[in-house]
Amino acid sequence: MAKIENEHSFCQGLSFPSTIARLGEQSFSRSHMPRVSQEHEQEVRDRIVRAALQVFAERGFHRATMQDIVRASGLSVGAIYTYFKSKSELILAGCDLITDQELAQLGARLASVTGYRDRIAAAVGYWFDNLAVEQTDGGSGFLILQAWAEADTDPAIREMLVRRRRETVTSIVMILQEGVMRGELPAWLDVPSVAHAISALLDGMLIEAAEDGAAYRRADHERRILALIETLLAARVAAPPEPIAAAPARPYESARARRAAS
DSSP, rough: OOOOOOGGGGGGGSSSOOOOOOOOOOOGGGGGGGGGHHHHHHHHHHHHHHHHHHHHHHHOOOTTOHHHHHHTTTTOOOHHHHSSHHHHHHHHHHHHHHHHHHHHHHHHHHHOOHHHHHHHHHHHHHHHHHHOOOOOHHHHOHHHHHHHHHHTTHHHHHHHHHHHHHHHHHHHHHHHHHHHHTTTTTTTTTTTHHHHHHHHHHHHHHHHHHHHEEEOOHHHHHHHHHHHHHHHHHOOOOOOOOOOOOOOOOOOOHHHHHHOOO
């Protein structure tokens, strides 16, 4: 797999608020530690997490070992295990680290943008900028696609993905609620449901980018996201729509099941 230089590809996409507060258990109270020692510990912890992200990108979650991470970090085995007891803890810490950084970067971008439509464009553009970094610096390896493939068998990876989705949806909810309060979006908008749908659509763009390979064109994919949001903006003066009732679930016979029975 191609080497992924930018650690943001670990939780690629609009991934947002979380805190990096889970430190390894110690036999003494950290509340009495000097500030310089706390800062040093955080630096060491972040160094380990970044090394783990690099190893996960190069070798995949399951093939990566703690010894690989020890070598990549340049620290001792004891130093690694002081902060993290397992690879699973590193997976979760890595996602937390990246989402915190992404929140700060997106906030900095939006701070200088006042118009609501411009803020929408800036937020969507940020997501595609992030994807572009992974493509140019990381080659063809989309680590998040590996995570989806392995979520069914690895609880830690599943938890990481759940956090990622929760944070993404939360950030989109905030942006949509801002639009409702400004009168840019209809007051009747089902904000939570629409936020989940946009989150899924963004992940769909990631899948399409992986499928398209060299044929991927950012402008085309970005336009699809913005086209959906433009439809929502145009609906601000429309009456609430009649709800569409979901169709009842019906049995479905897959081709695989048919082959297995024959």
